[in-house]
Amino acid sequence: MANAVTEAPRGAPPRGSAQKRRTRRNTLIGWSFILPNFVGFALFTLVPVIAAFALAFLEWDSYRPPEWVGLDNFTQMLEDENFRVALGNTLYYAAGHIPLTLVAALALAIVLNGKIRGVGFFRTAAFFPYVTSLVAVAVVWRMLFNPTAGPVNQFLAAVGVSDLPGWLSSTDWAMPAVILTSVWRDMGYYMVLYLAGLQSIPGEYYEAARMDGANAWHRFWHITLPCLRPTTFFVLVMLTIQSFKILDLIQVMTEGGPGRSTLVLSQLVYREGIVEGNFGYSSAVALVLFVIVLSVTVVQFRLNERRNR
Amino acid sequence: MTAMRTAPAPTPPPVEPPPVTKSRPRGSRFIRPVVTYASLIVVAALVLVPFVWMLSSSLKRDNEVLTVPIQWIPEEFRWSNFVDVWDRIPMAAYLGNSAFLAVTITLLQLLTGSFAAYGFAKVRFPGRDALFVAYIATIAVPWQAYMVPQYIMMQKAELTNTYWSIILLQAFGAFGVFLMRQFYMTIPDELCEAARMDGLSEYGIYWRIILPLSKPALASLALLTFVNTWNDYMGPFIYLTSNELWTVQLGIRSFVGQYDAEFAMIMTGAVVSVVPILAVFLLGQRYFIQGIATSGMKG
Numbered sequence: 001m002a003n004a005v006t007e008a009p010r011g012a013p014p015r016g017s018a019q020k021r022r023t024r025r026n027t028l029i030g031w032s033f034i035l036p037n038f039v040g041f042a043l044f045t046l047v048p049v050i051a052a053f054a055l056a057f058l059e060w061d062s063y064r065p066p067e068w069v070g071l072d073n074f075t076q077m078l079e080d081e082n083f084r085v086a087l088g089n090t091l092y093y094a095a096g097h098i099p100l101t102l103v104a105a106l107a108l109a110i111v112l113n114g115k116i117r118g119v120g121f122f123r124t125a126a127f128f129p130y131v132t133s134l135v136a137v138a139v140v141w142r143m144l145f146n147p148t149a150g151p152v153n154q155f156l157a158a159v160g161v162s163d164l165p166g167w168l169s170s171t172d173w174a175m176p177a178v179i180l181t182s183v184w185r186d187m188g189y190y191m192v193l194y195l196a197g198l199q200s201i202p203g204e205y206y207e208a209a210r211m212d213g214a215n216a217w218h219r220f221w222h223i224t225l226p227c228l229r230p231t232t233f234f235v236l237v238m239l240t241i242q243s244f245k246i247l248d249l250i251q252v253m254t255e256g257g258p259g260r261s262t263l264v265l266s267q268l269v270y271r272e273g274i275v276e277g278n279f280g281y282s283s284a285v286a287l288v289l290f291v292i293v294l295s296v297t298v299v300q301f302r303l304n305e306r307r308n309r
Numbered sequence: 310m311t312a313m314r315t316a317p318a319p320t321p322p323p324v325e326p327p328p329v330t331k332s333r334p335r336g337s338r339f340i341r342p343v344v345t346y347a348s349l350i351v352v353a354a355l356v357l358v359p360f361v362w363m364l365s366s367s368l369k370r371d372n373e374v375l376t377v378p379i380q381w382i383p384e385e386f387r388w389s390n391f392v393d394v395w396d397r398i399p400m401a402a403y404l405g406n407s408a409f410l411a412v413t414i415t416l417l418q419l420l421t422g423s424f425a426a427y428g429f430a431k432v433r434f435p436g437r438d439a440l441f442v443a444y445i446a447t448i449a450v451p452w453q454a455y456m457v458p459q460y461i462m463m464q465k466a467e468l469t470n471t472y473w474s475i476i477l478l479q480a481f482g483a484f485g486v487f488l489m490r491q492f493y494m495t496i497p498d499e500l501c502e503a504a505r506m507d508g509l510s511e512y513g514i515y516w517r518i519i520l521p522l523s524k525p526a527l528a529s530l531a532l533l534t535f536v537n538t539w540n541d542y543m544g545p546f547i548y549l550t551s552n553e554l555w556t557v558q559l560g561i562r563s564f565v566g567q568y569d570a571e572f573a574m575i576m577t578g579a580v581v582s583v584v585p586i587l588a589v590f591l592l593g594q595r596y597f598i599q600g601i602a603t604s605g606m607k608g
Binding site: 026029033036038039040043044046051052055111112114118119122124125128132136137140142143149154189192245247248266269273274279282286287289290294 | 346348353356357358359360363366374375376377379420421424429432433434435436437447449453454457458459461462478480485511515542546558562576579580582583586587591594601
């Protein structure tokens with residue numbers, strides 16, 4: 001992505017009228033290629049993206065015409081308890097989803113990196129949850145998490161847990177249940193990225209380490225992990241973005257409940273904007289969400305740069 | 310099956326160093342494959358248990374689904390569930406609606422995306438790169454941040470509760486242009502230059518040279534778009550309110566709300582909704598993974 005943006009324009013500066021004519025011709029041809037997509041893209045993506053920023057500073061609902069109110073929406077947010085709860089829950093979700101998915105994906109990739117018979121089947125199986133429809137995943141896990149007769153609690157009981165969690169029917173355990181489901185769903189995707197990273201590590205590194213008598217743990221810690229740094233960084237950025245904007249899984253699994261225990265920021269945007277019709281206020285919440293995602297990503301890039309130096 | 314029964318609960322392995330450290334053990338030649346296969350079985354159990362459970366539940370009676378202890382293999386296989394589900398909910402209509410949306414959006418995305426990508430990759434004109442940056446920038450903005458303005462537009466245009474809303478919002482994504490352009494950049498410019506010398510127009514180069522060369526990238530984009538559209542929940546959930554327009558995802562979800570105790574029937578519906586995706590995924594797995602690996606992003 002980076003090289004796509006920084007790639008310098010290679011067109012020669014126009015000189016003379018023949019050159020000018022050619023540039024004009026190329027511009028026409030170029031636009032004729034881009035236009036069919038651009039019309040749809042501009043109308044249905046670009047305009048809404050720009051409008052989203054402007055709307056955040058308007059007071060606008062389904063009944064009244066839009067009115068410029070400056071930062072009122074943001075001060076309203078500070079007093080809105082739903083916003084505070086949603087922000088807290090989003091952070092909670094991210095704090096669980098990011099590290100667990102990262103570790104699970106890395107473990108999967110390392111186990112499935114070997115040249116063992118049948119490894120292809122296991123890779124496919126590990127990736128498939130990510131491709132499966134979210135509704136099917138949510139429906140299955142809702143039953144697996146059934147507090148009385150669900151397989152999860154039956155297993156916990158079998159290993160001697162006496163105080164069984166209520167999972168989706170409990171305000172304390174609903175979020176962990178959502179996190180576990182999303183880790184299961186996403187780990188295969190990040191595993192694919194880690195597998196690509198693992199395959200780029202030269203085998204000689206491991207040979208040399210073996211000669212020096214490094215054990216498996218040392219090889220993992222001093223070769224595998226450092227060589228995977230670029231992959232880990234990329235995975236971390238993607239996971240962060242994905243975690244903060246979580247919506248569909250929660251909408252299907254819990255609808256934010258029980259109570260407000262799994263209400264997240266994107267869902268607040270959906271409820272305020274599309275259900276309630278508070279276009280201005282919901283856009284302000286959406287802007288906060290975007291700024292959070294952007295700043296976390298920028299911080300991660302900065303940290304990565306500093307470590308690379 | 311025994312592996313499944315003795316396997317730990319389907320929770321992810323957050324703090325499990327053994328598979329990590331023992332993946333390339335030094336010691337004996339006999340221990341190594343044992344450890345490897347043991348960790349493979351653990352992984353398979355974690356990943357597959359929910360699927361096995363879904364499949365086995367779909368073949369049971371409703372009251373046999375949530376039992377203590379768990380019955381991994383149904384006492385009696387009720388294949389009739391897979392006949393009944395079509396009458397219980399309008400499954401055929403839902404599947405048809407999903408297929409219509411997924412095919413239409415995928416075709417439009419392929420057509421306009423690959424066409425625009427040629428303009429961005431192979432035609433040089435002033436302003437081109439700035440325009441491409443606009444495309445990239447919107448990929449970085451989460452959809453959740455601009456779903457409200459999109460909804461207002463569709464409402465004003467009175468397109469909510471029609472397929473137009475979903476098609477217009479999803480068929481011109483920046484992602485397709487980005488993916489195709491990345492691929493076109495790997496095709497040497499000399500090839501186009503030579504074709505130009507031979508008197509081929511830019512459209513001819515696109516159609517006769519670039520497009521045939523980019524079949525793998527087109528396949529990747531087609532698969533990603535198809536699966537994304539088929540699985541999409543929020544789009545249809547926001548825009549499609551009449552039952553006869555519902556996609557299979559909305560159908561299954563509402564089934565859960567209406568008949569909460571029909572556990573087996575819900576699982577049967579879920580299996581039916583997943584089968585087309587499984588088929589598409591297994592057929593085109595290579596392109597699917599390639600698309601993710603080369604672009605590094607999805608949706």
